[in-house]
Every structure is written in structure tokens, then in C-alpha cells.
Amino acid sequence: xKEKTLHKDDKLKSGSxxxxxxxYNDDINTFEHVIKSLVEVCGHDAVQAEQCALIVxxxxxxxxxxxxxxxxxxxxxxxNAKGLNSKVESL
Numbered sequence: 394x395k396e397k398t399l400h401k402d403d404k405l406k407s408g409s410x411x412x413x414x415x416x417y418n419d420d421i422n423t424f425e426h427v428i429k430s431l432v433e434v435c436g437h438d439a440v441q442a443e444q445c446a447l448i449v450x451x452x453x454x455x456x457x458x459x460x461x462x463x464x465x466x467x468x469x470x471x472x473n474a475k476g477l478n479s480k481v482e483s484l
Contacts, residue, residue: 411459411484412459412462413458413459414456414457414459415481416445416454417454417480419477419478422476424446424450426476427449434475457479465481
């Protein structure tokens with residue numbers, strides 16, 4: 394499979410639909426596990442991951458990433474494999 398280089402304005406040129414990765418609260422996972430998972434899977438820095446974890450805890454859900462649906466689906470599967478509850482929604 395040939396790789397394609399993505400540029401900032403590719404979304405506008407290609408008309409590809411943007412999507413949102415949503416993380417939902419649960420009563421099982423620790424803050425540390427959620428933060429570590431967001432850093433590993435989504436590329437968040439520690440502060441961003443901690444802020445997302447706090448928003449999820451207090452509000453029930455948080456939009457943790459925007460992007461192309463294929464990429465977000467892969468991230469969602471990885472987060473779900475780590476025991477977190479996430480899904481991709483179209484914007």
C-alpha cells in the first residue's frame with residue numbers, strides 16, 4: 394500500500410468528512426490508566442490527557458480528538474482494547 398502525505402489543508406481539498414473521537418466516563422478505570430492511554434494512543438501530552446480525564450469524570454464525556462474517521466476508528470479500537478469506552482461520531 395502506498396503511503397500518502399497529509400497536509401493541513403487536505404481536508405478542505407478532498408472534502409473528506411471530519412469526525413470526533415469521544416471518550417465516556419466509567420467507574421472502573423483509574424485516572425492514571427486513562428491518562429496513560431490517552432498519551433499512548435492519541436498522542437496527548439500529560440497535561441492535555443489529565444484535562445480530558447477530568448472533563449470525562451465530571452461531565453460524563455469529552456471530545457478527545459478531531460480528525461479523519463479512519464484514523465479515529467483505529468484510536469477508538471485501541472482505547473476500547475485498553476478497557477476505555479470511546480466511539481467516533483461524524484461532525
